[in-house]
Amino acid sequence: MNIIFTIIGSAVVFAIVFGFAAYIRFLQHKETMALAEKGLLPPEKTKGKGKTIMQWGMIFSGLGAVLIMVLVPFAWGNFWLLLLIGLFPLALGLGLMLIYLFMQEGSQPAEEAVEKL
Numbered sequence: 001m002n003i004i005f006t007i008i009g010s011a012v013v014f015a016i017v018f019g020f021a022a023y024i025r026f027l028q029h030k031e032t033m034a035l036a037e038k039g040l041l042p043p044e045k046t047k048g049k050g051k052t053i054m055q056w057g058m059i060f061s062g063l064g065a066v067l068i069m070v071l072v073p074f075a076w077g078n079f080w081l082l083l084l085i086g087l088f089p090l091a092l093g094l095g096l097m098l099i100y101l102f103m104q105e106g107s108q109p110a111e112e113a114v115e116k117l
Contacts, residue, residue: 006081050103057096064090 032042068086075082 002078002081006084010085050100053096053103054100057093057100059093060089060096061093064088064093 035042064086068082068090071082071086
């Protein structure tokens with residue numbers, strides 16, 4: 001019975017997180033279309049050098065760490081529960097932060113080459 005609750009709970013959390021992200025994207029699309037109907041251009045997005053990637057990495061890492069700390073007392077017999085629910089967001093967050101670090105190192109030589117021209 002615990003397996004069913006775990007699977008359903010994971011599916012609900014997944015649906016809420018990605019449903020919210022899809023809704024935000026839908027609102028951005030509606031805003032862009034409203035501007036296009038009025039003949040205006042959307043404001044140009046400035047490059048943040050992956051700042052949002054770092055923010056999402058920190059959010060997911062924090063969420064994963066908190067879930068691990070909360071689930072440790074309940075997962076003595078079922079460590080797969082801890083792996084499924086806690087370590088997945090932690091690993092995702094750490095991966096996003098690594099991507100941010102690689103983006104920072106990779107973008108500096110390109111900027112220096114443009115400045116020399």
